[in-house]
Amino acid sequence: MKLLLGKTDFSGDVAVNVSGKRPDITANLSSSMINLVDFAGDDKEKTKENKNRIFSPEPLSLSGLQAVNAKVTINAKQVKTSSLVLGKTKIVASLKDSNFLIKPLSTLIAGGSLNGNINLTASGKIAALTTDISLKGLEPSQIGDLKGKISGAKTDVTIKVKGKGNGNSVSQIMAGLNGNVLIKSGGGAVKGFGIGIANTSLLTMLNPMAESSAETKLECLVMNFDIKNGIATTNKGIAAVTREMSVIGSGTIDLKTEKININIKPSAREGLGLNAGQLAGMLKLGGTLAEPSPTVDAKSTLVAAGAAVATGGLSVLAKGLLDQTTADADPCASALGQKPATTSKKEGAPSAATKIVDTVEETGGSVTDKTKSLFR
Numbered sequence: 163m164k165l166l167l168g169k170t171d172f173s174g175d176v177a178v179n180v181s182g183k184r185p186d187i188t189a190n191l192s193s194s195m196i197n198l199v200d201f202a203g204d205d206k207e208k209t210k211e212n213k214n215r216i217f218s219p220e221p222l223s224l225s226g227l228q229a230v231n232a233k234v235t236i237n238a239k240q241v242k243t244s245s246l247v248l249g250k251t252k253i254v255a256s257l258k259d260s261n262f263l264i265k266p267l268s269t270l271i272a273g274g275s276l277n278g279n280i281n282l283t284a285s286g287k288i289a290a291l292t293t294d295i296s297l298k299g300l301e302p303s304q305i306g307d308l309k310g311k312i313s314g315a316k317t318d319v320t321i322k323v324k325g326k327g328n329g330n331s332v333s334q335i336m337a338g339l340n341g342n343v344l345i346k347s348g349g350g351a352v353k354g355f356g357i358g359i360a361n362t363s364l365l366t367m368l369n370p371m372a373e374s375s376a377e378t379k380l381e382c383l384v385m386n387f388d389i390k391n392g393i394a395t396t397n398k399g400i401a402a403v404t405r406e407m408s409v410i411g412s413g414t415i416d417l418k419t420e421k422i423n424i425n426i427k428p429s430a431r432e433g434l435g436l437n438a439g440q441l442a443g444m445l446k447l448g449g450t451l452a453e454p455s456p457t458v459d460a461k462s463t464l465v466a467a468g469a470a471v472a473t474g475g476l477s478v479l480a481k482g483l484l485d486q487t488t489a490d491a492d493p494c495a496s497a498l499g500q501k502p503a504t505t506s507k508k509e510g511a512p513s514a515a516t517k518i519v520d521t522v523e524e525t526g527g528s529v530t531d532k533t534k535s536l537f538r
Contacts, residue, residue, distance in 0.1 A: 163191075168200035169242075187232040196241045196251075215420060216451045217333040224284040227260045245306035246272060260284045273301035274316070288326055291335050295321045302350075315350025315380055319343075323389060337392040337418035346498065347383040379405040384497035392417045400424065401493035408493050413447070420451040 165172040174191035233256045241248040249270035256263050265279035278295030297319040302308045323341030327334030386399035393414055400411030413424030424447040449455035
């Protein structure tokens with residue numbers, strides 16, 4: 163068989179056996195170019211309706227899983243999407259008795275390599291999905307809107323999840339998801355205010371001098387989530403380190419509602435001094451996966467401000483000293499579970515500086531407690 167559809171070409175062998183209960187298709191195909199843009203269609207209205215969601219609530223068309231049995235192997239030199247060009251792609255897809263399996267799936271993407279498998283099964287109104295994907299060496303600078311806004315930061319992604327959904331939609335499957343998602347990046351640089359949600363409070367937190375700096379140097383970034391029954395949870399599993407700051411985050415993402423509830427704690431690295439982020443104490447990342455919104459935690463800000471007033475500003479200084487004394491020396495390693503989340507620079511009996519810090523903290527403690535009570 164040889165086939166040309168727009169800019170897409172296929173060639174190879176196809177066999178169809180119709181003697182059984184279901185047609186049985188076997189195909190071994192190769193292609194120099196698969197242009198998915200030609201087959202995308204016009205989904206502007208559907209995109210508009212679901213703009214506030216990442217995972218579609220639309221029912222999946224699973225009836226086709228019962229129509230045929232098939233095994234299709236595709237080897238493509240290039241696969242073009244609206245934002246990426248994939249290289250050297252191999253897909254082996256099999257369908258038998260309502261069980262759809264892609265194994266292996268391999269491709270070269272944005273300077274990195276992706277390998278994995280995907281399994282989708284349907285039984286009545288229940289759809290089950292199992293995914294095991296590993297992406298290594300991804301270069302964000304080669305992806306769509308990030309071009310020219312970020313350099314370096316080679317990224318590895320591991321996704322191992324299982325989910326079942328009563329309702330046969332992607333959103334229902336995500337609501338019952340279990341597993342783990344890990345993202346980790348090495349050194350790189352963010353230029354100006356280049357990245358979506360980071361172009362306000364988050365980027366300023368990572369680099370308090372961002373407005374006057376051409377770029378923010380990123381030493382590492384980790385996002386490590388465990389998922390149970392559709393709730394993605396991280397306990398100090400979010401970490402980012404720049405030349406000026408280190409950031410640790412904890413919280414949840416509800417994959418059913420797609421709501422984000424993550425608290426992010428900044429700390430100035432040694433030698434920078436205090437900053438507004440330390441006074442606020444915490445930045446809250448809320449909103450949804452489609453529209454994340456970083457805001458300063460008002461409760462934390464008022465509590466810190468109340469303690470500062472009570473001690474004439476000494477509690478802010480004490481907090482800064484305490485943060486420097488107990489700061490995690492390697493937040494990214496901690497987020498990966500490689501060592502305890504908090505390490506002390508000095509062991510043994512408390513130093514004189516630590517005792518002073520404790521005394522000042524206690525002085526503002528009563529005001530802090532009263533301020534907290536306003537939010538109960």
